[in-house]
Amino acid sequence: xxxxxxxxxxxxxxxxxxxxxxxxxxxxxxxxxxxxxxxxxxxxxxxxxxxxxxxxxxxxxxxxxxxxxxxxxxxxxxxxxxxxxxxxxxxxxxxxxxxxxxxxxxxxxxxxxxxxxxxxxxxxxxxxxxxxxxxxxxxxxxxxxxxxxxxxxxxxxxxxxxxxxxxxxxxxxxxxx
Amino acid sequence: xxxxxxxxxxxxxxxxxxxxxxxxxxxxxxxxxxxxxxxxxxxxxxxxxxxxxxxxxxxxxxxxxxxxxxxxxxxxxxxxxxxxxxxxxxxxxxxxxxxxxxxxxxxxxxxxxxxxxxxxxxxxxxxxxxxxxxxxxxxxxxxxxxxxxxxxxxxxxxxxxxxxxxxxxxxxxxxxxxxxxxxxxxxxxxxxxxxxxxxxxxxxxxxxxxxxxxxxxxxxxxxxxxxxxxxxxxxxxxxxxxxxxxxxxxxxxxxxxxxxxxxxxxxxxxx
Amino acid sequence: xxxxxxxxxxxxxxxxxxxxxxxxxxxxxxxxxxxxxxxxxxxxxxxxxxxxxxxxxxxxxxxxxxxxxxxxxxxxxxxxxxxxxxxxxxxxxxxxxxxxxxxxxxxxxxxxxxxxxxxxxxxxxxxxxxxxxxxxxxxxxxxxxxxxxxxxxxxxxxxxxxxxxxxxxxxxxxxxxxxxxxxxxxxxxxxxxxxxxxxxxxxxxxxxxxxxxxxxxxxxxxxxxxxxxxxxxxxxxxxxxxxxxxxxxxxxxxxxxxxxxxxxxxxxxxxxxxxxxxxxxxxxx
Numbered sequence: 001x002x003x004x005x006x007x008x009x010x011x012x013x014x015x016x017x018x019x020x021x022x023x024x025x026x027x028x029x030x031x032x033x034x035x036x037x038x039x040x041x042x043x044x045x046x047x048x049x050x051x052x053x054x055x056x057x058x059x060x061x062x063x064x065x066x067x068x069x070x071x072x073x074x075x076x077x078x079x080x081x082x083x084x085x086x087x088x089x090x091x092x093x094x095x096x097x098x099x100x101x102x103x104x105x106x107x108x109x110x111x112x113x114x115x116x117x118x119x120x121x122x123x124x125x126x127x128x129x130x131x132x133x134x135x136x137x138x139x140x141x142x143x144x145x146x147x148x149x150x151x152x153x154x155x156x157x158x159x160x161x162x163x164x165x166x167x168x169x170x171x172x173x174x175x176x177x
Numbered sequence: 178x179x180x181x182x183x184x185x186x187x188x189x190x191x192x193x194x195x196x197x198x199x200x201x202x203x204x205x206x207x208x209x210x211x212x213x214x215x216x217x218x219x220x221x222x223x224x225x226x227x228x229x230x231x232x233x234x235x236x237x238x239x240x241x242x243x244x245x246x247x248x249x250x251x252x253x254x255x256x257x258x259x260x261x262x263x264x265x266x267x268x269x270x271x272x273x274x275x276x277x278x279x280x281x282x283x284x285x286x287x288x289x290x291x292x293x294x295x296x297x298x299x300x301x302x303x304x305x306x307x308x309x310x311x312x313x314x315x316x317x318x319x320x321x322x323x324x325x326x327x328x329x330x331x332x333x334x335x336x337x338x339x340x341x342x343x344x345x346x347x348x349x350x351x352x353x354x355x356x357x358x359x360x361x362x363x364x365x366x367x368x369x370x371x372x373x374x375x376x377x378x379x380x381x382x383x384x385x386x387x388x389x390x391x392x393x394x395x396x397x398x399x400x401x402x403x404x405x406x407x408x409x410x411x412x413x414x415x416x417x418x419x420x421x422x423x424x425x426x427x428x429x430x431x432x433x434x435x436x437x438x439x440x441x442x443x444x445x446x447x448x
Numbered sequence: 449x450x451x452x453x454x455x456x457x458x459x460x461x462x463x464x465x466x467x468x469x470x471x472x473x474x475x476x477x478x479x480x481x482x483x484x485x486x487x488x489x490x491x492x493x494x495x496x497x498x499x500x501x502x503x504x505x506x507x508x509x510x511x512x513x514x515x516x517x518x519x520x521x522x523x524x525x526x527x528x529x530x531x532x533x534x535x536x537x538x539x540x541x542x543x544x545x546x547x548x549x550x551x552x553x554x555x556x557x558x559x560x561x562x563x564x565x566x567x568x569x570x571x572x573x574x575x576x577x578x579x580x581x582x583x584x585x586x587x588x589x590x591x592x593x594x595x596x597x598x599x600x601x602x603x604x605x606x607x608x609x610x611x612x613x614x615x616x617x618x619x620x621x622x623x624x625x626x627x628x629x630x631x632x633x634x635x636x637x638x639x640x641x642x643x644x645x646x647x648x649x650x651x652x653x654x655x656x657x658x659x660x661x662x663x664x665x666x667x668x669x670x671x672x673x674x675x676x677x678x679x680x681x682x683x684x685x686x687x688x689x690x691x692x693x694x695x696x697x698x699x700x701x702x703x704x705x706x707x708x709x710x711x712x713x714x715x716x717x718x719x720x721x722x723x724x725x726x727x728x729x730x731x732x733x
């Protein structure tokens with residue numbers, strides 16, 4: 001599906017072509033970013049139908065708003081920012097039971113090495129958090145949502161998000177101290 | 178990031194089999210690393226990606242529907258009809274502008290000359306006839322031959338377009354009629370003659386006559402009739418209630434003839 | 449069942465005969481209609497596309513009678529047509545134009561129609577130009593656009609009037625390939641005055657000259673009609689019906705071969721020139 005002309009362009013260049021309504025550039029951007037977006041969203045929300053719709057919504061918003069990308073940071077991060085907010089919007093419209101957190105799995109030695117590089121002791125500390133607290137950290141710190149948005153994503157009131165966030169921070173500080 | 182993700186880690190991430198912190202670090206890395214994004218994307222079912230793309234393309238295409246067609250649809254026009262209407266040559270802006278200017282001049286003439294509403298009543302019925310003539314046929318419609326070989330080609334297409342032109346003309350004329358001199362013969366006196374002229378034009382076009390010529394001839398005859406009526410002491414002979422009843426009867430009769438001859442149009446007699 | 453059948457069909461424009469006594473049966477295949485300008489190719493194709501009625505004779509298209517209103521609609525449902533000069537609405541995008549034709553073709557449901565429009569635009573390689581205005585498209589792209597609208601709804605009969613005219617050699621190759629690999633394998637009737645189109649694309653060729661059919665058979669059979677009647681010489685041979693200088697600097701001759709000349713293998717080109725050249729000499733005598 002990929003067109004050779006576009007394969008050599010950066011994401012930023014694709015976006016400016018999309019802003020000029022270029023279909024091939026849009027297809028290339030989709031090829032590059034739809035896959036990881038689907039997987040990452042699936043880890044936030046288990047219903048595949050909803051995830052697929054939200055991915056559509058996200059790319060439609062990218063199509064409409066490509067001109068508004070102002071060259072700030074990674075395009076992937078910009079797309080994720082749109083995507084996670086679309087997911088939150090979607091949940092607000094039709095509330096469903098969200099997934100709180102992935103199933104806990106014992107990390108392999110190999111995975112440990114990788115995480116060690118990235119996070120050091122933080123990884124172990126996060127792993128010891130309860131699923132609810134982890135989900136709050138994920139939504140706010142890693143996905144960049146506000147506490148209100150995180151509440152909608154997780155299906156709990158904003159106040160609960162705030163208290164859980166405070167508890168999570170305290171537990172992490174203690175674990176890392 | 179200098180280190181890329183090991184294939185096994187990516188597979189586990191896709192299968193949702195990584196511990197929480199590891200998965201998070203995968204995600205952080207993926208945001209910044211195009212090579213690993215590609216590998217992660219490789220874990221997603223291609224059919225699923227294509228299905229989402231199919232839906233997305235459709236929504237993007239819908240997003241691109243242009244203004245006139247979008248408005249028509251919003252006003253309740255079925256999408257296929259809206260499409261045909263925006264492809265009708267005489268419904269383009271320039272032609273409608275011509276209609277508006279002509280009517281404005283006619284209204285002006287009706288208000289300033291001593292003739293009362295006669296200039297307006299003479300001109301208004303001619304406009305849809307001319308509009309239909311320039312919306313149909315080989316000379317006027319660039320894609321006429323392509324359209325002619327389709328299921329809708331011939332009579333159905335003619336009716337849709339004629340109807341659209343008539344509707345557009347009638348709406349504009351109705352607005353213009355409001356500002357006519359108050360002593361006018363009812364603001365709707367032009368409507369039945371309009372219909373009659375349109376239907377007669379269509380009927381004559383079912384013979385092998387070229388529609389622009391038919392339209393020009395019919396319009397000329399109408400203007401002569403109005404001129405003669407204007408010269409006679411009683412113009413009610415043409416626009417009075419008795420005349421209106423006769424016009425209505427003639428229109429119905431002509432419509433009947435048109436229906437019975439519709440297949441003549443479908444076999445490609447219009448040119 | 450033959451896809452198209454003409455029995456003794458005649459058509460005049462004013463007093464000029466365009467077709468006279470044409471008999472033709474077109475079976476499912478790619479059939480080329482070859483002939484000089486003004487030979488009546490377009491008249492014949494317009495009849496096959498239901499937009500022109502014959503003065504005399506009988507036509508059946510896909511087993512139906514185009515003179516009958518309901519049968520004509522049934523034919524049009526199964527028909528794709530590229531006229532000689534397909535007009536476009538120049539300010540429209542390629543997508544909008546094909547969508548318009550799809551509406552006329554009575555594909556009413558919007559989603560199905562748009563999927564179909566995208567499918568045919570993809571097929572002719574205009575996917576990335578779908579939303580450009582037609583006036584911004586090149587000549588070759590417009591030819592493909594004309595083909596795209598004809599392919600809507602998978603027609604059983606595809607009528608292409610000089611659809612390869614004005615294309616450069618590479619575009620012609622691509623165009624032929626599109627025609628020959630159509631998945632639904634429709635009957636294709638394509639007019640051209642390019643003999644290489646016929647050799648490359650058609651299983652069957654019909655030569656139409658001055659409103660009558662002069663040959664009907666395979667391209668190989670057409671070439672064979674000139675066997676033993678083509679020779680090459682260093683100088684122009686006045687005894688030939690047609691002769692021209694080839695790129696090799698020699699003269700290629702077609703006609704009654706003199707005994708002293710060595711005959712060469714004829715091409716479809718030779719045979720076509722012989723047919724139309726013989727016609728010229730017949731008229732001048």
